[in-house]
Amino acid sequence: MSTSPTIAAKKVCILGAGPHGLAAAIHLRRADPDLDVVTVDPSGEWLTGWHEQFARAEIDALRSPIVHHPAPGPYELSDFVAERHLPRSGLPYDPPTAVAFGSFCHELVAAGRLAAPLAGRVEDVRREGRGLRILADGTEIRADHLVVATNPHRRSIPDWVWPLLGSRPGLIAYGSDVDLRATPDLGGRRVVVVGGGLTAAHLACGAASRGADVQLVTRRALETRDFDTDPGWLGPRFLHAFDNDDDPANRLRTALDARGGGTIPPWMRTQLDALADRGHLTRNEGRHIRAADVGPDGSCVLALDDQTTLLADHVWLATGTTPDIGAARCLAGLVADAPAVGGLPVTDENLRLGPHPVHVMGRLAMLTLGPAAGNLWGAQRAAMRITQALTGVDLQHRSVVPVPPPPQRSGPRSGRR
Numbered sequence: 001m002s003t004s005p006t007i008a009a010k011k012v013c014i015l016g017a018g019p020h021g022l023a024a025a026i027h028l029r030r031a032d033p034d035l036d037v038v039t040v041d042p043s044g045e046w047l048t049g050w051h052e053q054f055a056r057a058e059i060d061a062l063r064s065p066i067v068h069h070p071a072p073g074p075y076e077l078s079d080f081v082a083e084r085h086l087p088r089s090g091l092p093y094d095p096p097t098a099v100a101f102g103s104f105c106h107e108l109v110a111a112g113r114l115a116a117p118l119a120g121r122v123e124d125v126r127r128e129g130r131g132l133r134i135l136a137d138g139t140e141i142r143a144d145h146l147v148v149a150t151n152p153h154r155r156s157i158p159d160w161v162w163p164l165l166g167s168r169p170g171l172i173a174y175g176s177d178v179d180l181r182a183t184p185d186l187g188g189r190r191v192v193v194v195g196g197g198l199t200a201a202h203l204a205c206g207a208a209s210r211g212a213d214v215q216l217v218t219r220r221a222l223e224t225r226d227f228d229t230d231p232g233w234l235g236p237r238f239l240h241a242f243d244n245d246d247d248p249a250n251r252l253r254t255a256l257d258a259r260g261g262g263t264i265p266p267w268m269r270t271q272l273d274a275l276a277d278r279g280h281l282t283r284n285e286g287r288h289i290r291a292a293d294v295g296p297d298g299s300c301v302l303a304l305d306d307q308t309t310l311l312a313d314h315v316w317l318a319t320g321t322t323p324d325i326g327a328a329r330c331l332a333g334l335v336a337d338a339p340a341v342g343g344l345p346v347t348d349e350n351l352r353l354g355p356h357p358v359h360v361m362g363r364l365a366m367l368t369l370g371p372a373a374g375n376l377w378g379a380q381r382a383a384m385r386i387t388q389a390l391t392g393v394d395l396q397h398r399s400v401v402p403v404p405p406p407p408q409r410s411g412p413r414s415g416r417r
């Protein structure tokens, strides 16, 4: 018999206290203030990872518009910013500053009287009767429903990296591990940033502002786009056809094509151009790194496909991540019963995972919500659907509708958005 502490009869358990987990918690709270909800996250706090990502790469403003955030009402964040007279980003389309977004989320937690997440990493989830038994660092939680908002993924690491692993510390780093705050001076250092997305661009700017000689290497020509996903994917313009495509493999291809590789907004291109003009940054666009090695002086030697060579003291990989439900090891006992394509679960329209009382959010919801599922827009959409499925409350239309019956196993995804 288990001697681990047990938290009795929690009705809904949310895994992960990032923006998606917060969206689930606040939507559920608004729909049913009496609902018993527990959130679990290793940090024991809300949005730790999010704030850390922004601070490390010195990102001052979000990329997405101000109507996208974890709360149900589209204008809640813009009203908050206006009421508090918070500074605006000044960028095209007025995305919120990271500080305003953080304050707003803090206020959501306080006003919603959301409990601090339980500090723990969920290691195992099992069916127990009609409910679930969740194990987090030795604490047992029993829940009727589980919402997975852990953003499980695999880092995309190019093959040429392997010979560099285990070499000098700091020679090669994954982009999200680079902490610009911890590297105040890069004067005279050669930094190669690999990747064509906004994280790569922020890291390149951060390195250049610290005096580094920066080389940016991108597989394609740098692509400029206001948002990372075309806004047509946030409404019926593109979603209508996506929704009506019953083949999950097609939907996967469509969603991945729509996201494409990394892109940067025009204002960031202007910044990179300015750095290039001043000689702080060189762009190697449409270039593939063929091989990498450590030179006799401990620097990195990168061979490009145009026969040129780059020497680097630091190589930072902003090469992205791939969502994969298989990376959520705690769900291993459940995913066998849930269809998946390319690492993404094929859910019903309520984002339910197979026959289990488990719902997914974030990029795991991409086959149902489309390519923007992992963004804040997706957090709002997923939270609305899951809330309606669990409580019967349609927050989008502020009305109460009957709780739909559990989906049949034979129909993993049907119906319209």
Ligand SMILES: Cc1cc2nc3c(=O)[nH]c(=O)nc-3n(C[C@H](O)[C@H](O)[C@H](O)COP(=O)(O)OP(=O)(O)OC[C@H]3O[C@@H](n4cnc5c(N)ncnc54)[C@H](O)[C@@H]3O)c2cc1C
Pocket: 015, 016, 017, 018, 019, 020, 021, 040, 041, 042, 043, 048, 049, 050, 053, 054, 057, 059, 061, 062, 063, 064, 068, 120, 121, 122, 123, 149, 150, 151, 199, 330, 361, 362, 363, 374, 375, 376, 377
């Ligand atoms: C630098 C950057 C900037 C971005 N900017 C924007 C933007 O401006 N607009 C936008 O719409 N999107 C943006 N995104 C995309 C997306 O919104 C973010 O990636 C966001 O953090 C995803 O939220 P999430 O809650 O799904 O995952 P995460 O923020 O990754 O949170 C997941 C949480 O789950 C926890 N967790 C993991 N495993 C377990 C476990 N086993 N048990 C318990 N907890 C666990 C983690 O510790 C973490 O706290 C950005 C992404 C990045 C990387």
